[in-house]
Amino acid sequence: MKTKKGYRLRQLGKEYILVAEGLEVMGANQMISMNETAAFLWEAVEGKTFDTEALAKLLVDEYGISMEVAEKDVTALLQTWNKAGVIED
Amino acid sequence: MKKTYRVAGHKFAVVMPDNDAAWNEMGPYEPFVCVDASDCLFTAELLDAMPDTSDKQKVTVSCEGPDMPRIELYEWRGQWLMEMAPLLEAPVRAYLLTDKTFYEAKFRILGSIRFSLGTSLMLMFAFATARKNTLLMHSSVTVKDGKGYLFLGKSGTGKSTHSQLWINNIEGCSLLNDDNPVLRVMEDGEVHVFGSPWSGKTPCYQNIEVPVGAIVNLRQAKKNTIRRMSLVEAYAAMYVSFSGYRFIKEMADGLHATNEKVVGTVPCYALDCLPDAEAAWLCYKTVSQ
Incomplete structure (x- = not known):
């Protein structure tokens, strides 16, 4: 899967939001609030093709958690992203 | 000429x-x-x-x-x-x-x-x-005690009506602009609101500048309630209240930087309200503290 074009990650104080800014998503007026982990992953894979395993590996490397926990977290996050329509196959 | x-x-x-x-x-x-x-x-x-x-x-x-x-x-x-x-x-x-x-x-x-x-x-x-710490807003602004109060909301929500409710019920209020005031983050970091030559259907074209007291996002409701918005909520309410082509990167960056400063500086509230005097009083008492 990959991230959809037109979304831009913005930092707001200590928080992060993904904003629909591009022509591809114009009129969506969409904003998705993200925690630090989600923002870290988005930034790492923005514009690239990735899978659950690749994201989980990033989490393992960055936060030193087990692959099992990482995969669980990533699966939940990808469901959220899918629902919000910010990633595509 | x-x-x-x-x-x-x-x-x-x-x-x-x-x-x-x-x-x-x-x-x-x-x-x-x-x-x-x-x-x-x-x-x-x-x-x-x-x-x-x-x-x-x-x-x-x-x-x-x-x-x-x-x-x-x-x-x-x-x-x-x-x-x-x-x-x-x-x-x-x-x-x-x-x-x-x-x-x-x-x-x-x-x-x-x-x-x-x-x-x-x-x-x-x-x-x-857009890249100069400035936002051309869609808002109605009322001045009370030398401070500007911006009312935001979708078209038809009652921004102008809410300004009129302040003016008719609370002593010493005046309309600064009814549709397109300008927000600017000043060099000292303070946020000011300015009148403009654009004011929708209300002829109110005042060359006046005041510091902003609060920003209030309105929504029609069956009873009057008010609460402080989170940073992200305020950012989102502001985001839809000023224009610009966000696909032009420099413009989007400028607007984001200004919006971030505004919501980080000015107290922002969400007001669910009826078009009545009680709404104006509740709002005024809360946001002028």
Whole structure:
């Protein structure tokens, strides 16, 4: 899967939001609030093709958690992203 | 003839033939006339004919509702071309051609002079100031005790009505602008609100500047309640209350930086309300603390 074009990650104080800014998503007026982990992953894979395993590996490397926990977290996050329509196959 | 105007501290010049009827529609701009014509952010010149732009490339169309203006954006020979209509389904009534730095614009009037002039100059103002800590807002603003209170909300929510409720019920309130005030983050970090020559249907064109007391996002409801918004909520409420082409990266970056400073500085509230005096009192008592 990959991230959809037109979304831009913005930092707001200590928080992060993904904003629909591009022509591809114009009129969506969409904003998705993200925690630090989600923002870290988005930034790492923005514009690239990735899978659950690749994201989980990033989490393992960055936060030193087990692959099992990482995969669980990533699966939940990808469901959220899918629902919000910010990633595509 | 060329005249210079200063809105929220930003200067721009309008160039039109001496005896053109459009000068008669510049009444709302009179309070903003500026003698010193140096350092203009942009110049807008009236054309009596447009160049042949038939090889233009469509970029996007924007319209916020059936009763709102429609703006078609094209790219033409390295410039932006905007074709504007007063309503979603109406024919094009004005053209605006500008270089991509929004420094030199030409416009052409077909229908209502006021619509063409107002829309062209507002767009130019919003674009030219987007990277200068400035936001051209869609809001009604009331002043009380030297501070400006901005009411936000979708069209038809009752922003103007809420301003009127303050003015009619709370002593010492006055309307600063009813539709398009300008917010600016000043050099010392304080956020100020300015009147402008654009005020929707209410003729209220005041060259006045006051610090912002609070920003209030309105929503119609069956009872009156108010609460402080989180940073993200305030950012989102503001985001839909000012315009700009976000796909132009420098513009989006400028607007984001200003919005971030505004919501980080000014207290922002969400008011669910009826159109009654109690709503005005609840709001005033909460936000003026």
